[in-house]
Amino acid sequence: MKLYVGFKVFQTVIDPDDINRIRATFGEKMQVIGPKLEAGGIFVGKRQGFMVLDAASEDEAFSLLAELADFCDIDVYPVASFETLGKYLAGS
Numbered sequence: 001m002k003l004y005v006g007f008k009v010f011q012t013v014i015d016p017d018d019i020n021r022i023r024a025t026f027g028e029k030m031q032v033i034g035p036k037l038e039a040g041g042i043f044v045g046k047r048q049g050f051m052v053l054d055a056a057s058e059d060e061a062f063s064l065l066a067e068l069a070d071f072c073d074i075d076v077y078p079v080a081s082f083e084t085l086g087k088y089l090a091g092s
Helices: 014-037 058-069 082-090
Strands: 003-008 037-042 048-053 072-078
Touching: 003 058, 014 048, 014 058, 048 072, 058 072
Parallel strands: none
Antiparallel strands: 003 048, 003 072, 037 048
């Protein structure tokens, strides 16, 4: 299942020690997320970004993203391909 994941670091994170901990945690988590990552990036000048993940199940999605919720707002949406949309529209 493909998932769009938008993330934005909490605005209240301003202490340098907190920022360093978050950077370390995010880096470690990206090592785990990496094999499932199909696309992603950050928005220049913002404390936010996005990922497109290929997760096998909701349990896997949860395990990949749960720790990020400690310091980010996260939006997750399932992604359907244009091919899927075309099949749907052709059947209408």
